[in-house]
Amino acid sequence: MVGVMVGVMAGVIYGAMFVVVFGVAGTTAGGVMNDVMNDVMASVIGVLIGVLIGVAFGVTFGVTFGVIILRLDAILLAFISILLQPSKRRTITLQRVSPIxxxxxxxxxxxQLKEDWQKGLDNCEGLLRYSLQFAPVITAIRETLQNTTDDRLxxxxxxxxxxxxxxxxxxxxxxxxxxxTIKKSFLDGPVSHRSPPRSEAATLRYNTPVKAACAGFWLLHQGELAEAADGFAVVRHxxxxxxxxxxGRVLAAASQCQTLEQIAAWQMPPSPQDKLLRPQVRAAFARLAEVAKDIAVVLHARSTRQRSSALNRASGKLHFFSAESVDCPTPERPQLEKIASRWLEIILASASAVGSLDVRETVASPYIVGAPVPAxxxxxxxxxxxxxxxxxxxxxxxxxxxxxxxxRMGKTSIARNVAHLCQLGDDTRLAFLNLQAVDxxxxxxxxxxxxxxxxxxxxxxxxxxxxxxxxxxxxxxxLRRLLARLEQAAPPRRYILILDEYELLEEKLPDAVAGDRTALLRGLTQQHTWLALGLVGLHSLKERSASLREAIFGWRxxxxxxxxxxxxxxxxxxxxxAFPLEYDLEAIDRAHALTGGQPFLGQLLGDSxxxxxxxxxxxxxxxxxxTFTTADVDAVVxxxxxxxxxxxxxxxxxxxxGEAPPGQQTLLKLLAPHxxxxxxxxxxxxxGLDPAAFTDALDALARHDVVNCHNGRCRYSVEMMRRWVADYSTLSHSII
Structure with a gap:
């Protein structure tokens, strides 16, 4: 009601201003239309028409400006509330619909912002959401930031x-x-925004740290990442x-990636010496860096399998990037999610070309045939x-x-690399002795x-x-004196002694010293708890002499x-x-069927x-x-x-x-054609063997992984060995 009264008053004033103009115009018009009417009557009618038009226009404009735009009624009631309640809670409630x-x-x-920055910001957010009091909010935040020290800004x-x-x-x-901006928004028309819209009349300024910092975060929010970095450049000190x-610079570089090469070249920023302000952002950068590393493998690996695996890892990391970045703050998080989405599109678009690879240079063989294999x-x-x-x-x-x-099962390779591939403890020393090297x-x-x-x-x-x-x-x-000194050494050590080709203990030592051999093994393992022994050879304990079995009975x-x-x-x-070649699945199956999983033959096959x-x-x-196929494997074999x-x-x-028990070679020859x-x-x-001799010979071949018997059939464990016996065994001496 107050607003309407104010509008009517303003209308009357504006109406009086229009009386002269429209009254005179009405008088002239009346004189033209009716020559019969006298001048006095025509003047009265013209003045009345002018007054009516002026009052109507004035009331309409006054009500619109006073009630709809400025809400002078709310201001009047709020002013009364100010006098009654200094906290302004009721005042804000009454005047929240007015921009004044x-x-x-x-x-x-x-x-409030000075006393408690976070609580003050929460109050400002409430005003912005439920009132048009944007001007006091903007000004209060600006004044507070201007008075904030550099170390906290x-x-x-x-x-x-x-x-x-x-x-x-x-x-x-x-x-x-x-x-x-406010001036231009009023000139353009009624205010319909919580805050005035941005216009060309107000541009970002960087002449103070506060303005530059806020401009940087605003530009991050807008996705103008290179410009955001320019804003933050002002506050680098x-x-x-x-x-x-x-x-900002790294985000800009990531958003500009359009190819796999650019993604692979992207790098996260170096870690500062001080505590991070945005650690979650740095963690998101680390995830993108892992993707870039995988894409570098895609571009530079010579193995198609490695390229495909790296591509799958990269796409998987990007697929789950948003879920893993929920704790990342705004305004960086939306930009990071856009970058991850864009990178994923680039990677998936390039997936079809990853499998294509030409090798036009000779390849160095990584396979080791015969010599012990390194760890x-x-x-x-x-x-x-x-x-x-x-x-x-x-x-x-x-x-x-x-x-x-x-x-050729790789026993020596395993024994030599125990120290490298097994976690034995810092107090352990491993001694390796190949008995073939003994004089x-x-x-x-x-x-x-x-x-x-x-x-x-x-x-x-x-x-x-x-x-x-x-x-x-x-x-x-x-030797016993040496072991005693080792036992007294400080700090205490534990030793493992590996004897390779242990069968030479029987072959090289005559039966006359069999007792010494037994005493040696017992002394090494029973008198010194810090010493363990490992014997490496062709045979199990059941195949060795009684004296040796007695000495090492119970060993695992x-x-x-x-x-x-x-x-x-x-x-x-x-x-x-460095190795660009690979095998398809059928080639692997064929290789295993031919080699039986024999490691020496596997190395020889790969090298061939x-x-x-x-x-x-x-x-x-x-x-x-x-990519090697079954045809390649068959051609080599x-x-x-x-x-x-x-x-x-x-x-x-x-x-x-050809060793005991007899009859093993006979069985191999008979099985070779089948x-x-x-x-x-x-x-x-x-x-032609008697049942007992046949069983002993067959058991020996089975223990040595030469023949296996399953489901009522006896066959070679290694197909290549069968072919060699069938085609080359009688000619082996002439061939070699």
Missing amino acids: PIWNLRRQLAQ LSSVANWCSMPLYDWNVVYFQSAGLKA LPHGEELYAN ARLIGRYDILAQIEAAWAKPGQRDSLVIFGHR WTEGLRDLCHAIAFALWEADPNGLAEPAPEDYEQHPLAA PIPVGLMDRDALADLLQIEDD LVQRFNQQLKQRLEPPAP EDSRFYVNGHVYFNGIWAQA GDGLDPAILCEQS
Whole structure:
């Protein structure tokens, strides 16, 4: 009602102003239309029309401006409330519909912000959401920030911008001019916004730290990332300023990536020495950096398998990026999510080209044929290493082991790399002695000195180097004195002594010293709890002499047998950027069917495939496919040179089959023509052996992984061995 009264008053005043103009105009018009009417009547009618038009226009304009725009009625009631309630709570309730600033509200807000920044911001947010009192809010925040010390300025602005702001224009107007914007908005028409809209009349300014910081966060919110970095560049000298500047630049660089090459080249900013202002943003950068690293593998790896795996990792990380970044603050989080989404689109669009790869240079073979395999290339034997670690990593007295398996199974490679691949403890020293390297001229004396030297070599800082002459007269006594000194050494150590080719203990030491041999083994394992022994060889304990079995009775046996399909796949498929070749699944299956998982033959097969690839590369105009297939595997295995190169394995197995028990070679010859194997009864009948001899010979071949019998059929465990016996065994001496 008050607003209407004010509007009517303003209308009457405006109506009086229009009386003269419209009255005179009406008089003239009346005189023209009716010549008969006298001048006095025409003047009265003209004045009445002018008054009516003026009053109507004045009332309409006054009510609109006073009631709808300025809400003078609310201001009048609020002014009365100010006098009655200094807290202004009721005043704000009454005048929230008017943009006219409430008297003294700015000072009260500024005082709240000064006393408690976060609580004051919450009050400001409430005013922005439920009133048109934007001007006092903007001004109060600006005054508070201007009075904030440099060491707290950026953290205060950052905390504010991390809130779920109702109106980001309030941040904008900390840098841009508010008065010019308000003036232009009134000239353009009635106010319909919680805050005045941005206009060209007010531009961002960077002439103070407050304006520059707020401009930087506003531009981040708008997605103008390069410009945001320019804003933060002004405050680099302030605490956390360098961090915000670096974040802005890195965000801008990430948003500009359009290709895989640009993604791979993207780098996260260096970590500052001070505590991070936005640690969640830095964590999100780290996730993007992992994606960039994977894309670098996609671009530079020579293996299609590695490229595909890296591509899958990158796309997976980007797919879950938003879920893992929920704690990231605004305004960075929406921009990071847009970047992740864009990167994912680029990666998925390039996925079809990742599998294409040409190799036009000769490839160095990574396979090791014959020599012990280093730790980095010892693949597929994790189960055996786990058994060894379980026996030797426990506290207290350790178990002694017998590691056995037939020829070329990788026993020596496993034994040599125990120290590298098993966690045995910092107090453990591992001594390795290949008995083939022992002189054996003096028998037991050479053996005892070699053992002493291996123990000294494992920890040369503990004792003086053993002298050969000390072991000439009484080698066992000299060795016992060495063990006693090791036991008294400080700090205390635990030793593991591995003897490779342990069968030489029987072969090289005559039966006359069998008792000394037994005493040696017992002394090493029973008198010294800090010492464990590992014997590595071809045979299990059941196949050794009674004296040796008695000495090491109760030692834990660990067989080293054929590899399963997955282990052979790991052996063949080298995970190395320098190796660009790979195998399809059918080729892996074929390789396992032919080699039976024999590691030496697996290495030989892989090496032969690489050599064949290099030969084709030189002979053909177009490079061969970098993925090996079953046809490639069959072509290598059907070449007689493969069996010549593998003669060490084939002849070794054949020679071992010629040992006791007799009849093993006979069975191998009978089985060779039958790829699907033979019934055991038929094999026994054809062998001409009596049942007991047949069983002993077949059991020996089975223990050595040469033959296996399942489901009523006896067949070769290694198909390549069957082919060698069938085609090359009688010619082996002439071929080699």
